[in-house]
Amino acid sequence: MITWLTDPFTLQFMQRALLASLIVGVLCSVIGTFVVLRAMAFLGDALAHAILPGVAIAYLLGANLLIGALVAAILVAVGIGVFSRRGGLKEDTAIGILFAAALAFGVLLMSTVRSYATDLTHILFGNVLGVSVADLWLTGILAVIVLTVLIVFFKEFQLASFDPVLAHMLGKRPETLRFAMLILLALTIVVGLQTVGVGLVAAMLVTPAATAYLLTRRLAAMMAVSAVIGAASSVAGLYASYYLNVASGAAVVLIATAAFLLAYIFAPRRGLFARRALRRAA
Amino acid sequence: MSAATAAAAACLLLEDVTVAYGGRAALEGVTMSVPHGAQVAIVGPNGAGKSTLFKALVGLLPVRSGTMLLSDRAPGKHGDTIAYVPQREEIDWGFPVTVHDVVMMGRYGSLGWFHRPKAADREVVARCLDELGIAELERRAIGELSGGQQQRVFLARALAQEPHVLLLDEPFTGVDVGAREALLTLLDKLRGRGITVLVSTHDMETAAQRFELTALLNRRLIAYGEPATVFTQEHLSEAFGGQALFLGGMAVIDQCCEGHLGDGEGHGHSHEPPVGP
Numbered sequence: 001m002i003t004w005l006t007d008p009f010t011l012q013f014m015q016r017a018l019l020a021s022l023i024v025g026v027l028c029s030v031i032g033t034f035v036v037l038r039a040m041a042f043l044g045d046a047l048a049h050a051i052l053p054g055v056a057i058a059y060l061l062g063a064n065l066l067i068g069a070l071v072a073a074i075l076v077a078v079g080i081g082v083f084s085r086r087g088g089l090k091e092d093t094a095i096g097i098l099f100a101a102a103l104a105f106g107v108l109l110m111s112t113v114r115s116y117a118t119d120l121t122h123i124l125f126g127n128v129l130g131v132s133v134a135d136l137w138l139t140g141i142l143a144v145i146v147l148t149v150l151i152v153f154f155k156e157f158q159l160a161s162f163d164p165v166l167a168h169m170l171g172k173r174p175e176t177l178r179f180a181m182l183i184l185l186a187l188t189i190v191v192g193l194q195t196v197g198v199g200l201v202a203a204m205l206v207t208p209a210a211t212a213y214l215l216t217r218r219l220a221a222m223m224a225v226s227a228v229i230g231a232a233s234s235v236a237g238l239y240a241s242y243y244l245n246v247a248s249g250a251a252v253v254l255i256a257t258a259a260f261l262l263a264y265i266f267a268p269r270r271g272l273f274a275r276r277a278l279r280r281a282a
Numbered sequence: 283m284s285a286a287t288a289a290a291a292a293c294l295l296l297e298d299v300t301v302a303y304g305g306r307a308a309l310e311g312v313t314m315s316v317p318h319g320a321q322v323a324i325v326g327p328n329g330a331g332k333s334t335l336f337k338a339l340v341g342l343l344p345v346r347s348g349t350m351l352l353s354d355r356a357p358g359k360h361g362d363t364i365a366y367v368p369q370r371e372e373i374d375w376g377f378p379v380t381v382h383d384v385v386m387m388g389r390y391g392s393l394g395w396f397h398r399p400k401a402a403d404r405e406v407v408a409r410c411l412d413e414l415g416i417a418e419l420e421r422r423a424i425g426e427l428s429g430g431q432q433q434r435v436f437l438a439r440a441l442a443q444e445p446h447v448l449l450l451d452e453p454f455t456g457v458d459v460g461a462r463e464a465l466l467t468l469l470d471k472l473r474g475r476g477i478t479v480l481v482s483t484h485d486m487e488t489a490a491q492r493f494e495l496t497a498l499l500n501r502r503l504i505a506y507g508e509p510a511t512v513f514t515q516e517h518l519s520e521a522f523g524g525q526a527l528f529l530g531g532m533a534v535i536d537q538c539c540e541g542h543l544g545d546g547e548g549h550g551h552s553h554e555p556p557v558g559p
Contacts, residue, residue: 037377156395159387162377165368169340170391213378217423222378269426 008242016136017128017195021234021252024195024204027143029230030150031188032209033223034181037161042092043080043182045202046099048189050076052106052198060113066138069193073186076102081179126197126249128238142191146184157181158219195234196249204230207256214260214267229259293318293447293478294339299348301331301338307346308334312503316495319476321469323489325512326499327522332482333369335499336449339480340366353446365440366449370432370456375425381435382420385410388442410438414468430461437468448472450481454488466492486513 008014035044054072058065076098083094131139150157156177160167164174185205192201212226237252244251265272294316301309309331316322324332337343339352350356352364365388388410389403399407411417414434419427424435433453440448454462469492472479483489489496490509498504498512500521505512 037374153395155390155393155398158379158383159390162374162379162384163387165340165342165366165372166387166390168342169364169366172390172395217378217426218380218383219378269423 005239008239013129013131014238014242016131016133017238017248018235020128020131020136020139021195021238021248022231023139023143024192025208025230025232025234025252026227027146027188027230028192028201028204029208029212029226030223031146031184032205032207032230033212033219033226034157034161035185035205036209036213037219038181040181040185041202041206043095044185044189044205046080046095047073047076047182047186048192048198048201049106050099050102051189051193053102053109054106055193056106056109056113060109064134064138066135066190066193069190070142070187072102073190074183077179077182077186081182126193126195126200126247128195128248129241131195139191142187146187146191149180149184153177153180154220196252200249200253203253204256207253207260208233211256211260211263214263214270217269229256233259293320293353294480295349295351297349299338299350300346301334301343302346303334303343308501309338309499310502311348312499313348314497314503314506316478316480319473319478320495321473321479321493322481322495322497323493323509324480324482324497324499325484325486325489325521326504327525330500330521332499333451336366336451336480336482339449340364363446364449365443365445365447367433367436367440367451367453369451370429373432373436375432377425378423380421380423381411381416381427381438382407384424384435385438385442388439391443406442406444407438410441413441414438415464430457430464433457433461434464437465445477447478447480450479452482452484454483454485462488 009018035041051069051072054068054070054075055065056068057072058068061068079098080091080094083098156167156172159170159172160174160177167174167177188205189201192204196204208230209222209226211229212222212224216222216225233256234252236255237248240246240251240255241248263271268274294314296312296314299309299312300307312335324335326332334343338345338350341356385407386399386403389399389406393399393403408417411420414437416431416434416438419431419435424432427435450465453465457465466488469479469481481489481493490513493509495507496509496512497506498517498521504521505514505517
């Protein structure tokens with residue numbers, strides 16, 4: 001049993017994969033609590049796809065794909081913020097427009113290259129087994145930045161998410177905080193690209209946090225539980241990928257989804273059974 | 283600002299104030315002044331601009347023209363000194379916060395961006411929880427509470443801000459008689475502390491009996507002053523139009539379903555006090 005557990009990690013690329021998976025699992029799940037509570041799931045999805053042109057440009061220039069993704073994500077986050085605030089458009093409309101435009105631009109760029117297949121498939125679906133040491137450093141640094149900002153300004157983010165009116169009255173600038181959250185989300189998505197890929201990063205932003213929502217009654221606890229679920233799903237997904245020879249990103253998301261379904265049915269307060277029992281008692 | 287001028291000046295001063303909401307004027311040419319420590323009920327039909335007035339006061343909606351001063355300062359420049367309790371449907375009751383968390387938010391204005399709540403803040407929170415009689419609910423999630431308890435949580439949060447002015451948006455709507463009485467008792471206590479209170483309400487009976495000043499609003503300020511001079515047949519007709527019905531010295535206001543008077547079902551009739559001269 002022990003060797004079954006340790007065996008995969010005698011290989012160096014598997015050690016890197018484990019570390020990257022853990023970082024991404026924790027990071028996505030923690031910031032995901034705000035994505036879930038502020039109903040930003042569509043935004044997360046859009047940001048993830050909008051990263052494509054940045055990756056394509058970086059690929060064409062022979063630059064680091066993650067840096068291309070990072071620049072694109074921040075530009076799109078800024079664009080959504082500006083259009084929805086200044087242009088008087090509803091945020092989801094602004095997101096929809098930018099999402100479609102960026103995706104189309106990405107596909108347009110990709111279609112000019114003949115041999116993009118492998119690398120871009122990895123960006124789309126993740127390739128945690130191919131994480132380099134440099135990627136790991138970038139992932140780690142971005143994760144530390146995002147988590148530090150979230151922890152230092154925890155009370156501000158909590159207030160602005162729960163009651164933007166009070167945040168405004170107390171001079172806590174909910175607009176600035178929303179903008180900061182967009183940037184942090186963009187950074188997180190870039191980090192998540194490596195392991196689960198564009199297509200699945202939105203799921204990692206939402207699923208563990210939604211599971212934690214069902215199990216907790218305080219924001220800090222929700223973040224902690226979400227982080228544990230995200231980390232556990234990531235590691236379990238990696239084992240599944242090693243022993244069953246399946247795509248790791250997909251395995252991670254499906255394991256997180258299984259955890260969500262269990263919580264949805266059995267959660268003590270908000271689960272299906274608990275709510276049914278409550279209704280019967282009432 | 284010296285204490286003498288503060289005492290002399292009105293707490294809340296509106297001069298020909300117009301506030302637009304989505305391009306349409308929701309309040310027009312409102313002029314009124316509220317003395318320090320007064321408790322005012324703002325009464326009017328749905329869409330009369332009661333909430334708009336509050337949102338303009340806290341700086342959420344811009345004042346298009348006119349002057350609005352609270353304790354000699356423009357809206358949005360008050361920080362802690364104004365506390366606002368929103369209507370209950372504006373609150374996300376599913377958000378994972380406990381009663382203690384919510385009341386502590388009232389302290390955030392006095393805390394810097396990098397500071398965590400201190401012992402003094404926790405003392406204020408404990409005192410406010412006690413005052414509202416919800417200390418034993420401290421660890422509960424807000425979604426698990428009854429409507430009356432939820433309202434007390436937000437009142438406790440407002441008090442934790444240690445405000446000079448308290449704005450309550452429709453606090454008598456959707457709570458039972460016990461919660462209503464508890465709120466009125468609290469307002470009596472606040473009167474002794476010199477906190478100016480503005481309450482928006484549909485409940486004209488409470489407005490007439492428990493408030494020294496009432497303002498009757500329907501986009502314009504129709505009448506303002508002591509309830510007996512405000513709730514006259516003439517003023518009520520002007521405020522409520524076809525929704526007001528007068529029966530032998532009693533006013534009956536149909537406040538449900540604007541524009542559907544007389545379709546025979548689902549009307550919430552509120553019986554009002556005798557109409558003044």
